[in-house]
Amino acid sequence: MAEVVIVTGGAGGLGSSVCSALAEDGLKVVVADYNGEGAQALAAKLKSEGREALGVGVDVGDKQSVEAMIQSAVDSYGQLDYQINFAGLMGRFSIADMTEEEWDRVIRVNLRGVFLCSQAAATAMRPRKQGRILNVASGRGVAGAPYSAHYSASKAGVIAFTKSMAVEVASDNILVNNICPGRTETPMARAGYTEEQWQAIKAVDPLQGGLTQKDEITGLVRYLVSDAARFITGQTFLLRTP
Numbered sequence: 001m002a003e004v005v006i007v008t009g010g011a012g013g014l015g016s017s018v019c020s021a022l023a024e025d026g027l028k029v030v031v032a033d034y035n036g037e038g039a040q041a042l043a044a045k046l047k048s049e050g051r052e053a054l055g056v057g058v059d060v061g062d063k064q065s066v067e068a069m070i071q072s073a074v075d076s077y078g079q080l081d082y083q084i085n086f087a088g089l090m091g092r093f094s095i096a097d098m099t100e101e102e103w104d105r106v107i108r109v110n111l112r113g114v115f116l117c118s119q120a121a122a123t124a125m126r127p128r129k130q131g132r133i134l135n136v137a138s139g140r141g142v143a144g145a146p147y148s149a150h151y152s153a154s155k156a157g158v159i160a161f162t163k164s165m166a167v168e169v170a171s172d173n174i175l176v177n178n179i180c181p182g183r184t185e186t187p188m189a190r191a192g193y194t195e196e197q198w199q200a201i202k203a204v205d206p207l208q209g210g211l212t213q214k215d216e217i218t219g220l221v222r223y224l225v226s227d228a229a230r231f232i233t234g235q236t237f238l239l240r241t242p
Contacts, residue, residue: 002052004077005225006030006069008060008117009086011038014136014181014217018084021218022225023051027082030073032058034087052077060087060113063120070120082225083121084134085114088154092147103150110154111161118165118176126172133176134224135162139238142180155180159236166234175233177224181217 005022009015010031023029023046031046033039036057043055056072059065073080089109091102118133125131140148141155159178166176220237223229 002026002028003081003225004028004030004073004079005082005084006032006073006080006117006121007084007086008032008058008069008113009088009136011035011042011055012086015084015086016042017218018086018221019053020046021222023049023053025222027225028052028077029054030069030076031055032069032087034059058087060085060117061108063116066113066116066120069117070124074124079128080121080124080131082132082134083117083125084136084221085117086136087113087117088136090148090151093150094147095149098150106150107154107157110151111157114158115161118161122165122169122172122174125174126169129173131172131174132225133162133165133174134221135176135178137162137178137180137236139180142236142238162236163234170233175230177233178236179217179220179224180236180238 005027007015007019007022007029010019011033015033019029019031019042029043029046029051031039031043031053034057036055039057040055043053046053054072054076056069058069070080087109089106091106093102114135118135121131121133135158137158138151138155140152141159144152162176162178169176216239220239224232
């Protein structure tokens with residue numbers, strides 16, 4: 001039986017690339033996104049290409065919505081093998097200008113969302129004593145960055161949460177890891193930059209903080225859901241400098 005993966009933020013720039021890659025590899029893909037129409041559109045495209053896919057709307061910061069997402073996957077495909085948490089928000093604000101509402105908005109999706117999705121996914125995986133959860137953090141959660149303290153804090157939290165969860169669920173044969181992409185050509189990453197600033201970033205050597213390529217991210221995801229990674233857990237893979 002083909003394995004089943006949920007990708008939150010699946011209609012977004014990075015999430016959609018991962019959905020397409022894993023569908024190409026033969027997985028049954030649940031495209032989950034706050035933009036439910038976008039999720040359904042991508043699922044329809046994958047199905048038109050002969051893949052198995054389902055599009056669902058989800059608010060990752062809401063427990064009932066997350067549990068409904070997991071249930072949709074299990075009802076449709078009978079199991080859940082992989083949970084990949086790409087859903088996230090950014091915002092460029094100085095600490096002096098940042099409001100409590102802006103802080104809470106980012107933490108709710110980036111950190112609370114990872115907690116709720118990972119918790120619900122592990123509950124679905126535990127009876128079968130197998131599964132993998134892949135959380136998407138950021139180099140900014142390791143090194144920090146100006147004008148993104150809330151984002152950096154949320155991603156640092158994801159890294160610590162992942163390490164803790166990996167220890168807790170190891171006896172259930174559930175693996176939990178992080179990937180930390182650098183800047184990638186997506187609308188979310190470009191937000192807050194002028195075209196001139198963005199082109200300057202692109203011109204920098206990638207190893208010095210330029211752009212991560214999408215195929216580098218999909219390649220790492222493919223590895224972490226493969227048999228070759230069946231003993232890897234609690235790890236953080238930093239693709240680029242922040």
